Amino acid sequence: MSVLPADPHLPVAHLRPPRNWVNDPNGLTFHDGYYHVFFQYNPYGAEHANMHWGHFRSADLLTWEELPVALTPTPGGDDADGCFSGNAVSDNDRMIAFYSAHRTDNWAQPVTTAESRDNGRTWTPRGSLLITDLPEGVTMYRDPYVWREGGRWRMLVGSALADGRAAALLYESPDLEHWQYQGPFLDRAPQPLAPGADTGLGWECPQYLHTPDGRGALILSAWDPQLGPRRTVVYPGLEQEGRFHAAAPALFDHGPDFYAPALLPAPDGRWLLWGWSWEARDQQWAKEAGWAGLLTLPREVTLGEDGSVRQQPTAELLSLRGERALTACGETTGTAVLGTVGASFDLTARLQRNSPATAGGLRLVTSPDGSEYLDIRFDPATAELVVDREHASLDPRAHGGTYRIPCFEEGADFGAAIELRLVVDRSVAELYLPSGRTLTLRFYPTGAHPWRIEAHAGREGLIGYTVAAWNLRPDTMRHEAEGSAQSALI
Known part of the structure; x- marks a missing residue:
């Protein structure tokens, strides 16, 4: 028989382990009949450190199984300072995770990968960087997002440029192994959104919601080199010849405690999304409680006829x-x-x-x-x-x-x-x-x-x-x- 948590603030209907630190959802994919949700996880405490990838899976978005920790930093390896954010794809009988190999002395976190052939239970790191040379003028570089489109693989990487623009950089590959840089998919100087809020000097965790006719929306997490993560923004628009032609940006979520959402293309054609909801209390309180952060409820995301991005809880959640x-x-x-x-x-x-x-x-x-x-x-x-x-x-x-x-x-x-x-x-x-x-x-x-x-x-x-x-x-x-x-x- 289940027992309600003793901590009155620990959620009962949001994904997170019972203890320790959680932040960005990562690696969302559907593979072997399961929805897989990975996330940034510190297995040793309730503070942002020792970044691993935690792992849940579900066949129905309701009953979730927590699997062993998926990605672990490799001592002496490129990811020795942490396995940071990215995503995963299902490729026949394997899952491939693309993620940021953190380097503590640099905002640039190059991309590397790990592979699983047992449905996500164990992972083998590649042992080297996937992309070794960063484009000229890049100061911040992190958080790959990979998807398959038109017989090719495509990847966006969040970045900041030396001239003050934020950018989502585009790569393409025929085989998930050899990647060709295509240039900025979208780049912008900070644009105002609301009083005291803009689109940021850098973009983390780029996500691309798109339709077969080329309409789409870029979901971007605004980052500041002094203040860190700020808010999530969305640019609706249209892709043409490898460039995203964006309309005016908007807030993706109007609350203060939402960041770094990640998309999952479901097998029924829906786009699903989870976000990170950080704590709104003193850090010492969270450390005393032994946990910090949670993932939002799963949301279904659609593009309106007017180009707006619309969110609602998945229909499955009525069963809650x-x-x-x-x-x-x-x-x-x-x-x-x-x-x-x-x-x-x-x-x-x-x-x-x-x-x-x-x-x-x-x-x-x-x-x-x-x-x-x-x-x-x-x-x-x-x-x-x-x-x-x-x-x-x-x-x-x-x-x-x-x-x-x-x-x-x-x-x-x-x-x-x-x-x-x-x-x-x-x-x-x-x-x-x-x-x-x-x-x-x-x-x-x-x-x-x-x-x-x-x-x-x-x-x-x-x-x-x-x-x-x-x-x-x-x-x-x-x-x-x-x-x-x-x-x-x-």
């Missing part, structure tokens, strides 16, 4: 829902208590305001006296949802802040009903809108569940609500003894 925790339908001019939920739940809501100027929203109250809560409210002046975690934890080691996400598609009536889906799993919240926009955020309630869901109307306004919530099944994460193969049901 256990008993219905609450059903509420009504209206209020003040505060309405809708019911209670557990610490991990899936909620859908439709909020109807009586005028375009009416504010209002939902509140997740996590303390009996109401002093600790996560707010999701509508700002009628900007037609945005504001997710406010300033009061989401009474522990001063947790980070605060308010974050905004456009509520409607361009051209929509601002008086329209607001629809949303919110999945909360102990210390992570993933917000999904019908437009395909998302917001990922971490928070650390101190109050014991059940937690209370409330609807709030703004001043001199009325808000109608239809809300349903399901607790996530309490056995959604099972682990055997640490150090052995572990299984997880999510």
Whole structure:
């Protein structure tokens, strides 16, 4: 019988081992009838060090088996300082992982590979670099992304250039072994996205979502040489003759705690995606807890007719829902208590305001006296949802802040009903809108569940609500003894 984790913030429905550090998802591929999800992993502690590749696999995106650590640094080898991010491909009876061989004294992390012929259980490193010479003018170089297209293999590598541009560099190969540099697939100087946010001086973890007619989207993780990882951006556009002609960039996720997403082309034609959600608490707290970081729920990613990239939870995740925790339908001019939920739940809501100027929203109250809560409210002046975690934890080691996400598609009536889906799993919240926009955020309630869901109307306004919530099944994460193969049901 499974036992809920003693740590009230350790998720039960998000992929991660029970202890230690996790960051970027890597090597996402479908092979031997399984979805394989690798990830950056420190098996020795809850800090960013000793980079290995951890490994989960699943036949159905619900029941996950943790396999032994896949990639391990080779003492004295090119990857002695760490096996950093990249991806993997399925090639007949073998899997090949492409990854960054980290060098601590240089931003340039050349590409190397490892191979598995037993469905990912054991891996043999190539013992040398795959690409030995970096293009002229490159200062940062890392995170290969490889895919098959039109009878050839193609690879993007994230980079920064000496002249201040970020770039995704393109290579091509007939056989996965001999690679020819084609030039920048896309390069840009930093472009503004929002107040205080731009597309970055360098790009990590490039991912290419594309259709047979050449339409596509480049998903890029913005990096700064002084500040490190910043945010994830997306450029929609069209490829022509080995160059990506991009439209205006946009935020890929509107939350503060999302980075380095990775794509997996599923056998049914869908594009699936996982991201890394980092901690939003003091590092010492995470070290004391013995774990840091998690992978988001799997998302299905599509290209809209307008070129926008849309995200939604995979349909399989409906099976995560256990008993219905609450059903509420009504209206209020003040505060309405809708019911209670557990610490991990899936909620859908439709909020109807009586005028375009009416504010209002939902509140997740996590303390009996109401002093600790996560707010999701509508700002009628900007037609945005504001997710406010300033009061989401009474522990001063947790980070605060308010974050905004456009509520409607361009051209929509601002008086329209607001629809949303919110999945909360102990210390992570993933917000999904019908437009395909998302917001990922971490928070650390101190109050014991059940937690209370409330609807709030703004001043001199009325808000109608239809809300349903399901607790996530309490056995959604099972682990055997640490150090052995572990299984997880999510």
